[in-house]
Amino acid sequence: MKLYLAPIQGFTNSTFRSYVVQANGNVTKVFSPFVDAKRYRKEGEKVLKDIAKSIGSNQPLIPQVLGSNSEDICAVLTHxxxxxxxxxxxxxxxxxxxxxxxxxxxGLIPFPEKIDEILNAALQVGIKISVKIRLGWTSSEELEVTIPILNKYDLTEVIIHPRIGKQQYKGDVDMDAFERYGKMLMAPVGYSGDINSVEQLVNLKEKFPFVDSWMIGRGAISNPIIFKTIEGAEPSRKEVALAVKQLHNLLFDEFSATLSGPSHLMNKMKPYWDYFEVVFLPDLRQLVKKTVKAGTVANYQAAANDLFAKASREFE
Structure with missing residues (x-):
């Protein structure tokens, strides 16, 4: 089974990716958060620091680019x-x-002629190209119009998140549209969206036997060893909590060393708890709240350490 780690802007940096690959051992590919092609034009190497950090590491990394015109995108692909x-x-x-x-x-999906221009130019760079896409921006019918363009090109794969862009990450995924459009594609099809458990993946595999790869993002923040679980391991709640602790501490150490000042550090760490908290609820809800509401780095560290220690003592 091909299992991919999704790119999540602001979360899945090189340290995160390296930990997930090492802790699981069965991640086929990891995708970097996107490089903004327009920003690359202005700032150059600066915007590639996270990707450069991963070169020569254990990560089977696929770098990702985002842009609105072929010239800017191809400059990044060339690099x-x-x-x-x-x-x-x-x-x-x-x-x-x-x-x-x-x-x-x-927002690019309603403009198939622009996608055509981008893909035509991108494949001339001499690097394999895959696409991560949604059903559309405002309507799933937008992808249907785009599929003939995608089918013109020799793409490594097309990974579909079965929501429209305007949903962001809210509301139901549209399984019917995913199946309809997935079967229309010539390239191998990947699935991305709301895989948080083995049961969900098993059900999806049965429903969509044509899918070639499975991408997990937010589920891997909540459970950094979810890929190991999918392949048949049965880690305990205590082991998942330990994985969260290890990942948390690696990120905390990195951001402490690289960010300027405690407020930046706190603002960077606290959003992770929207996902980390899953394994600790409902039993340790109060300690989670204490961690997230901490006003100083010292109080944050103390609360997080108390939470991890109690989970180690009480979880099976």
Missing amino acids: FKELGFEEANINMGCPFPPVATKQMGS
Whole structure:
């Protein structure tokens, strides 16, 4: 089974990816959060620091680029190739309005002629290309119009998140649309979206036997050893909590060393708890709240350490 770690902007940095690969041992590919092609034009190497950090590591990394025109995207793809990457992913799925309203990410889907131009130019760079896409920006019918364009090109794969961009990560996934459009694609099809348990993946595999790969993102933040679980291991709640602790501490140490000041550190760490908290609820809800509401780094560390220690004592 091909299992992929999804790119999540602001969360799945090189340290995160390295831990997940090492802790699980069965991750086929990991995708970097996108490099903004327009920003690369202005700032150059600076925007590639996270990707450069992963070169030569244990990560089977596929770098990702986001942009709205072929020239900017190809500049980034060329640099990826110079860094030694044989494959790159083009982001046509980012749902956030500041991105989509500029005809990037899922905001690119209503413009198939622009996608045609981008893919035609991208494949001339000499690097394999895959696409991560949604059903559309405002309607799933947008992808149906785009599929003939995707089918024109020799893409490594097309990974579909079965929501429209305007949903962001809310509401139900559209399984009917995913099945309909997935079967229309010539390239291998990947599935991405709301895989948080083995049971969910088993059900999806039975429903969509044509799917070639499975991408997990937010589920891997909540449970950093979810890939191991999918392959048949049965880690205890205590083991999952320990994995969260180890990942948390690695990220905390990195951000402590690289960010300027305690407020930046706290602002970077606290969003992870939207996902980390899953394994600790409902039993340790109060300690989770104490950690998230901590006003100083010292109080944050103390609360997090208390939480991890209690989980180690009480979880089976």
